[in-house]
Amino acid sequence: MTPLQNPSDIKEYYQDAEVVGDYLRRRTTQPLGAIMHREQVAFLNAVIAERAPRRLLEVAPGPARLSAELRPVPMAVAAEFSPGMIATARARVRQAGLPWSFVRADAFSLPLAADTFDLAFTLRFVRHFSLEDRARLYGEFRRVLRPGGALILDAQNLAVRDAGHVQRHAVYDELYTPESLARELEQHGFRLARLQGVITHHHLQ
16 A cells, blocks of 8 residues: 555644544553653643744644643644544634644644744644645745744654654655754755654554
């Protein structure tokens, strides 16, 4: 099976009812997924506490795996394409008492005003695409972030992923070294300010 990398194919994949229904179980209850989820939430909450954003954006939140566990901010917006994911996400943030707003949106053309957000984040998303498509996503983040705003994203480490990793998964993952990640971000208008490992003993999986 060739991993999905085309934006339209990935959109279709994440609208599948089975994928939507199984997403949280796979990401939060399996041992490695649970560790990663906990560390990601802790990192995001630490950055929110440090930067105190007034306006926060998450792109491709899925079923609010992260959004439902984050510190409240004055305005939080989530942009997601899958209706099934949005329905689950709305229920989860409502249960958590968090005032997130959801918009159904194509991440490559966000229906959001320029220079709006202080902080944006997206996990398990940008790395799924080709460099050409990643460049388009970086452009949208630059557009909606205000001057001095920050972007948080995740990256898979080439040093701890074997050569067959990408081929074993339904959706493509770009693999990086710290140097190649910093170079890619700089080429698309960002400066790498912080790099933090999440799973630091991946070989034990």
